[in-house]
Amino acid sequence: MSRDRLQSLAEAIKRLIREENRHSDPPSANYIPHDLAHWFVRLALSSDEKSLGKALGLLRSPGRPVDPKTWKKNFKRAERGWKLKMQGKTWDEVNNAVFAGSLDPPDERYIRTLVTRYKPLLLRRRFYQRWLEQSEERKQRAILKNSRKGKPDSNSG
Numbered sequence: 001m002s003r004d005r006l007q008s009l010a011e012a013i014k015r016l017i018r019e020e021n022r023h024s025d026p027p028s029a030n031y032i033p034h035d036l037a038h039w040f041v042r043l044a045l046s047s048d049e050k051s052l053g054k055a056l057g058l059l060r061s062p063g064r065p066v067d068p069k070t071w072k073k074n075f076k077r078a079e080r081g082w083k084l085k086m087q088g089k090t091w092d093e094v095n096n097a098v099f100a101g102s103l104d105p106p107d108e109r110y111i112r113t114l115v116t117r118y119k120p121l122l123l124r125r126r127f128y129q130r131w132l133e134q135s136e137e138r139k140q141r142a143i144l145k146n147s148r149k150g151k152p153d154s155n156s157g
Contacts, residue, residue, distance in 0.1 A: 010044040013037050078118035079125075081111045 017037050043055050053059045077098050084094045091108045099105035115122075 007045065010041045013041055017041075074114055075118055075121070077111065078114040079122055081115045082119065082122050085115065 014037075017034055020034075081094045081098050084097055085091070089097070091112050095105065095108035095111045098111055
């Protein structure tokens with residue numbers, strides 16, 4: 001569908017909404033829920049995407065879909081490999097440690113690929129864990145700061 005035809009459709013939907021708002025009669029058989037119509041019109045007219053399917057989020061992202069059965073196992077391998085790499089191990093040492101119990105371990109490029117693929121998630125998880133660990137310390141600092149100001153502890157009551 002070309003951009004012009006899509007824009008014409010969106011404008012027609014807008015006119016239909018305005019017309020339905022003018023009448024107090026019960027909705028016609030052609031009734032479109034206003035929140036859905038506004039959502040569609042807003043996406044269709046303001047989206048920078050080249051296709052309507054992409055603008056509406058109907059198309060899946062490129063690449064192979066993730067297999068949920070192997071995702072967890074690979075994430076744990078990547079996490080272990082990343083920790084070992086942060087300790088200064090070589091990729092060959094990391095690969096041998098991660099696949100120590102395997103009869104036929106893959107090449108070290110496999111663990112390198114896993115670590116690269118999952119690194120954004122590993123970093124996010126690590127920072128979140130660090131933030132949680134420091135939350136008790138922040139809470140104690142806030143209590144101490146408030147007690148100096150003469151404010152009662154809001155968590156004690």
